[in-house]
Amino acid sequence: MDIGYRSCELCPRRCGADRTRGELGWCRCGDELRLAFGGLHFGEEPPLSEPGGSGTLFFSGCPLGCPTCQNIQISSRRDSLGKGISEKELADLCLDLQNRGAENINLVTGTHYIPSLAAVLHDAKQRGLEIPIVWNSSGYERPEALELIHSLIDIYLVDLKTLNFETAGRFCGHPMYPEAAEDTLRWVISHTPADYHNGRLVKGVILRHLLFPHELASTREVLRWFSLNGGDALLSLMQQFIDPLGVLKADWEAEGDLLDMLDEFGIQKGFIQELGDDELWMPDFNRLNPFPETFCKPVWNWNG
Numbered sequence: 001m002d003i004g005y006r007s008c009e010l011c012p013r014r015c016g017a018d019r020t021r022g023e024l025g026w027c028r029c030g031d032e033l034r035l036a037f038g039g040l041h042f043g044e045e046p047p048l049s050e051p052g053g054s055g056t057l058f059f060s061g062c063p064l065g066c067p068t069c070q071n072i073q074i075s076s077r078r079d080s081l082g083k084g085i086s087e088k089e090l091a092d093l094c095l096d097l098q099n100r101g102a103e104n105i106n107l108v109t110g111t112h113y114i115p116s117l118a119a120v121l122h123d124a125k126q127r128g129l130e131i132p133i134v135w136n137s138s139g140y141e142r143p144e145a146l147e148l149i150h151s152l153i154d155i156y157l158v159d160l161k162t163l164n165f166e167t168a169g170r171f172c173g174h175p176m177y178p179e180a181a182e183d184t185l186r187w188v189i190s191h192t193p194a195d196y197h198n199g200r201l202v203k204g205v206i207l208r209h210l211l212f213p214h215e216l217a218s219t220r221e222v223l224r225w226f227s228l229n230g231g232d233a234l235l236s237l238m239q240q241f242i243d244p245l246g247v248l249k250a251d252w253e254a255e256g257d258l259l260d261m262l263d264e265f266g267i268q269k270g271f272i273q274e275l276g277d278d279e280l281w282m283p284d285f286n287r288l289n290p291f292p293e294t295f296c297k298p299v300w301n302w303n304g
């Protein structure tokens with residue numbers, strides 16, 4: 001199977017747009033890479049951020065397009081913020097981040113650019129890029145497309161937002177999300193055994209789950225799935241739900257129940273994000289540094 005920008009089937013929507021001829025598929029992305037922000041990020045899971053920061057690259061556009069995305073300024077199908085960047089420039093940026101002490105290169109939502117990112121990573125590695133590569137995604141992927149880039153990826157940081165169709169329809173805008181995400185997680189877990197160097201994760205999978213407000217039953221399903229299928233993957237629980245529309249409020253009361261569920265399923269290894277001020281977590285990609293100063297050092301910005 002030929003998976004690329006011609007008759008695009010890179011994500012589970014498989015909409016078949018010929019992006020090489022200027023057609024825009026469901027995601028409204030062409031065949032030119034668009035980047036919104038690059039910098040050293042200190043707010044990812046500790047093994048990815050400490051001590052030098054994660055060399056994080058936020059791409060524009062998203063094939064899933066959750067209406068509740070905290071990065072909606074850059075992920076939206078309409079007027080997503082970002083700027084075209086050549087493969088050579090992006091490889092240079094990866095090397096620049098490495099020179100600035102980045103612990104890894106963290107590709108955030110690159111699914112719709114897989115062929116270009118494979119070329120970028122090949123080039124950057126040939127020119128000396130040695131730090132681990134992190135694939136940071138919604139889980140809305142196709143293993144057939146991930147095969148194009150798998151040999152270049154060290155750590156998968158992949159969401160499992162929900163396994164419930166109704167919850168997925170409401171929060172992810174797509175009831176079929178669970179099916180795709182489950183396939184993706186099964187594939188990355190079976191293809192990426194964990195490896196540690198001096199106690200530090202250098203290869204493997206971190207499954208991320210963000211609690212949706214008043215959806216503890218959905219979270220319970222995810223935790224049960226992880227306890228049965230997670231293998232040597234780590235679990236990262238996040239609680240910073242922010243609804244850009246301001247309609248839904250996070251359920252801060254859930255923490256006690258959550259700890260009980262972790263006990264119930266015998267899940268001991270992983271991370272749980274501390275609760276904090278909502279505003280702290282909401283990036284603004286119109287600013288040169290979209291994040292709080294202590295969280296991020298900007299290196300590249302679409303409007304910089």
Ligand code: SF4
Binds near residue numbers: 009013014017111
């Ligand atoms: S990545 Fe975009 S163009 Fe390609 S199949 Fe998915 S939605 Fe369509």
